[in-house]
Amino acid sequence: MIPSYQLLKSQISRLGLALLLPISFVGTVALSTQIQPAIAQPGGNRPLTIRSDVQEYDAKTQVITARGNVQMLYPARQIQATSAQAQYFSKERRIDFSGNVYILQQGTNSIRAEKVTYLIDEGKFIALPQSNRQVESIYMIEDSPTRQTTKPAPKTPSLKRSN
Numbered sequence: 001m002i003p004s005y006q007l008l009k010s011q012i013s014r015l016g017l018a019l020l021l022p023i024s025f026v027g028t029v030a031l032s033t034q035i036q037p038a039i040a041q042p043g044g045n046r047p048l049t050i051r052s053d054v055q056e057y058d059a060k061t062q063v064i065t066a067r068g069n070v071q072m073l074y075p076a077r078q079i080q081a082t083s084a085q086a087q088y089f090s091k092e093r094r095i096d097f098s099g100n101v102y103i104l105q106q107g108t109n110s111i112r113a114e115k116v117t118y119l120i121d122e123g124k125f126i127a128l129p130q131s132n133r134q135v136e137s138i139y140m141i142e143d144s145p146t147r148q149t150t151k152p153a154p155k156t157p158s159l160k161r162s163n
Contacts (some may be wrong), residue, residue: 046076
């Protein structure tokens, strides 16, 4: 026969587990719905969203560092970016991307580089390649039918062989 104090202790343990499991589940669900990606909102409520595996915020310097599968979305400027790491300098209004950076602007223009700095106020990108490589930019240029020239394009000169 089990002593009554051990029986009571066993029942209290079961009751505690029965209460803790639902509470911890509800707490996990509540926290996961409250955690959101870092959003920088310059004047005019124009969100800039950064998603990544890990993010750190330094309140003193006001710098957000995002690492691992970084994705940035800035709809107001039609910019999407991916990289290994990004740092948002809120005081300087600058974003530094590094590690296999790909930026898509207006759905068609793109930049590939190892490092890219985006100056938010100037709307300017500064791209740097990996050593012994080059930056690649692709821009879609629309030919306007109203801008036809009267002169035909010059002919390509033929190559002369030297013996």
